[in-house]
Amino acid sequence: MARVSGLVRTGIVALSLWAAGALAPSSAQMTKDGLNPTGANPTANSVNEEFLFKQEPKIGGRVSIPDQKSANLIQPQGREYRAFREDYLPWIGGIAVLGILGLLATFFLLRGRIPLDDPGPDTGKKILRFNSFERFAHWMTATCFIILSLSGLNYIFGKRLLMPLIGPEAFGALAQWAKYAHLYLAWPFMLGIAIMLVVWVRDNIPEKLDWEWIKAGGGLVGRGHPHARRFNAGQKVVFWMVVGFGAAMSVTGLVMMFPFSVTDINGMQVTQVIHSLIGVVFIAGILAHIYIGSIGMEGAYDAMGSGKVDLGWAKSHHDLWVEEQQAKTASGPQVGKRPVSPHQVPAE
Amino acid sequence: MARMKFLCDADRCIECNACVTACKNEHEVPWGINRRRVVTLNDGKPGERSVSMACMHCTDAPCAAVCPVNCFYTTADAVVLHSKDICIGCGYCFYACPFGAPQYPKVGNFGSRGKMDKCTYCAGGPEADLSTVEYEKYGSNRLAEGKLPLCAEMCSTKALLAGDGEMIAQIYKERVVKRGYGSGAWGWKTAYRETVAI
Numbered sequence: 001m002a003r004v005s006g007l008v009r010t011g012i013v014a015l016s017l018w019a020a021g022a023l024a025p026s027s028a029q030m031t032k033d034g035l036n037p038t039g040a041n042p043t044a045n046s047v048n049e050e051f052l053f054k055q056e057p058k059i060g061g062r063v064s065i066p067d068q069k070s071a072n073l074i075q076p077q078g079r080e081y082r083a084f085r086e087d088y089l090p091w092i093g094g095i096a097v098l099g100i101l102g103l104l105a106t107f108f109l110l111r112g113r114i115p116l117d118d119p120g121p122d123t124g125k126k127i128l129r130f131n132s133f134e135r136f137a138h139w140m141t142a143t144c145f146i147i148l149s150l151s152g153l154n155y156i157f158g159k160r161l162l163m164p165l166i167g168p169e170a171f172g173a174l175a176q177w178a179k180y181a182h183l184y185l186a187w188p189f190m191l192g193i194a195i196m197l198v199v200w201v202r203d204n205i206p207e208k209l210d211w212e213w214i215k216a217g218g219g220l221v222g223r224g225h226p227h228a229r230r231f232n233a234g235q236k237v238v239f240w241m242v243v244g245f246g247a248a249m250s251v252t253g254l255v256m257m258f259p260f261s262v263t264d265i266n267g268m269q270v271t272q273v274i275h276s277l278i279g280v281v282f283i284a285g286i287l288a289h290i291y292i293g294s295i296g297m298e299g300a301y302d303a304m305g306s307g308k309v310d311l312g313w314a315k316s317h318h319d320l321w322v323e324e325q326q327a328k329t330a331s332g333p334q335v336g337k338r339p340v341s342p343h344q345v346p347a348e
Numbered sequence: 349m350a351r352m353k354f355l356c357d358a359d360r361c362i363e364c365n366a367c368v369t370a371c372k373n374e375h376e377v378p379w380g381i382n383r384r385r386v387v388t389l390n391d392g393k394p395g396e397r398s399v400s401m402a403c404m405h406c407t408d409a410p411c412a413a414v415c416p417v418n419c420f421y422t423t424a425d426a427v428v429l430h431s432k433d434i435c436i437g438c439g440y441c442f443y444a445c446p447f448g449a450p451q452y453p454k455v456g457n458f459g460s461r462g463k464m465d466k467c468t469y470c471a472g473g474p475e476a477d478l479s480t481v482e483y484e485k486y487g488s489n490r491l492a493e494g495k496l497p498l499c500a501e502m503c504s505t506k507a508l509l510a511g512d513g514e515m516i517a518q519i520y521k522e523r524v525v526k527r528g529y530g531s532g533a534w535g536w537k538t539a540y541r542e543t544v545a546i
Contacts, residue, residue, distance in 0.1 A: 046397055061389040
């Protein structure tokens, strides 16, 4: 029985082979000499640039070399990147940096240095505002920031301002070191941002007091001294700017430091746009921070310099913080007596 | 002076990668860097074409525009070259280049992305023509010897053409007219803002 079914199957296969052989010559006779035997026109459906650009903004394919980035054949998006970097960024950066310097200079001329006003009985005594670890974190970050911003601005303005002055060879060498500085100092900068976040975040949570401080025109604008805890609303803005921009710069910077590890070429272009835009705004913000912490306000620099500020200054600028500190260490030598308002009679 | 250009006739390219190999050998290109590569489009599908691509030596080159240290220059033959002494390896030219031409040794190791390397149109660099220093940094200088780029010169199907833009465009036009089809001068619109009108 098995033998019979085997014979039948062989017969079917033989029959179909014969049929195929018999039909094939007739189709071959239909093709003309020199044409593709399948009848397809080899050029009719060939890819072309115009057609591919209509489907996608860039043209890519397959390469047999390990570098898969090279499978991108044509990516005209480089033009938008170029337009941003060469046409817009120098203007945005120039206006941001020079604009804030102009504003601060105008402010300084109009308002002058904000003095230690109302010298009370506590002026001359000192209170510890930032301990050595806090100051170390601040200055490590600050030093890195200054070098990072100068070397960062060099990527935009170096060839326009510095290169004509010192010549291409010297500028090339300088720019090379600036690049190394930019990449290596990014690490202590990121560490500093992380430390400052951990150390100061609890004193920087926004609260209702901040709104009253802003309404009363605290800081540079107003003349009075609204209530404030350890950090007033203006300082909280600086803190969150540093933490937010610092985090954004760190993430975009790391993406660029390890190119193509997380994104493709268009992602790299966008990353650089973000990094540079935040960078110039960050520089402008920190210039304002440097202004008020140094020449803008008498007594403010000591907080980050020696770490100790004038108690009179602290009472007028951070009254609630001074009260908290004194409640904590009432017997501490660095803290003066409890604050006494002129119209308030002492309890005893 | 001529206006040097590349033109790859994709209807002739057979993806043999001999141009890639010849380039690497001629210039002793470092490991991991390909100044020229062959990209296959629509791979395995009807209408598949391969295009050999390197630096196109653009008119108004984007790489030169975005370079933060202005290390690029254009020769009298309109070949875009750069100085590895001035280059800082920032990578911006790769972001701006439409053809992915710039390459860097030791990519991915932060801070140590080396000096950019790219196709020189076999024309060396800013150093003295045919000097050892020039060869070590940029490879051989065939243009100084009166020769055209090796990739195009040894192309087995003459798909890759190098030479004066008008001359190679004329050769390509004649081919298209004779055989009746052509998928176009790849990258010309992007690189030179013009295409070969048939």
